[in-house]
Amino acid sequence: MNYSASTAQTHSTRATTKHGGAPLTLEARGLGKTFNGFVAVSDVNLHFSGNGVFGIIGPNGAGKTTLFGLLSGFIKPSTGAVSCNGEEISRLEPEAVARLGLIRSFQITSIFGHLTVAENLAMPMQRRDSSGNQFWRVNRALDTYRDEIDETMQRVGIASSWRDQPAADLSYGLKRSLELGVSLAARPRILLLDEPTAGMSTQDIGHIIDLIRDVAAERMVIMVEHNLRVVSDLAREIVVLQQGRVLTVGPYAEVRQNPQVIEAYLGGQREHGHA
Structure with a gap:
């Protein structure tokens, strides 16, 4: 199948919203990225709509990381555009994209190890509620957001005893929970x-699966994930990439039976749960 812009075909991944009103949308139109002559992503058309988890999978070199960067504003496209809830975000800086409500977490833990757990949580809370130019005052932020910090820690499964401890002292699993x-x-x-x-x-994986499922009930979650058991557990729709292009989109049960996916991506690892 060809899902390029030349065929005017856009893949849609849809889910119902928890509350009434128009569903959230994230759309890529003719999206492409070239690095020094190397085509990493080519002619991608996708339309995500509504709450729930949507997965992006593919073999190494398929363009997943580049596509993820394009969707989140961290990479600027060579061709095409990305729109979030109808507003084009392709040329916006990541901070401006975040203020529209689209937030990205990274594969490598990006928390500040020298700050406490509470301080790590207070920073985005203050940034969220300020103009972005306000100097961060740690004591004021910790006091202002005390209840929300405690609620967030409880939600992600970090014990209150860690509140004032350096984030660097957390186990790897708890660091990912904090992120x-x-x-x-x-x-x-x-x-x-x-x-x-x-x-x-x-x-730790079981805890994170439960947490992602919980937060996806009230928002759209798009994830790149190599562990296919996690994808099958969480994602209602999956985008499969191959060589920078969309190979197919559909539910996991459908995608895993697709001969093109088996040949290009899963192969002999089809039953092993990892790509």
Whole structure:
């Protein structure tokens, strides 16, 4: 199948919203990115709509990371455009994209290890409620957002005893939980997660799956994930990339039976749960 702009065909991934009103949307139109002559993403057309989890999968070199960067505003497209809730965001800086309600977390933990757990959570809360030019005053922020910090810690499964401890002292699994908490503290309408379970133990993965399922009930979550068991557990729609293009889109049960996907992506690893 060809899902390029030349065929005027756009893949739609849809889910119902928890509340009434128009569903959230994130749309890519003719999206492409070239690095020094290398085509990383080519002619991608996607339309995400509504709350729930949507997965992006594909073999190494398929263009997942580049597409993720394009959707979140961290990479500027060579061709095409990205729109969030009808507003084009392709040329906006990541901070401006975040203020529209689209927040991205990274594959590598991006929390500040020298700050306490509470301080890490207070920063996006203050940034969310300020003009963006206000100097961060730690004591004031910790006091202003005390209840919200405690509620966020409880939601992501970090014990209150960690509140005033350096984030660097957390286990790897708790650091990833804190990173998700930091993302949630910005109150995103659309949350992009880059390999949220990478490097986690089985127990930690189970916790993160439950947490993502919970937060996706009230917002759109788009994630790149190598662990296919996580994808099958969470994602109602999956985008499969191959060589920078969309190979197919559909529910996991449908995608995993697609001969093109089996040949290009899953292959002999089809039953092993990892790409």
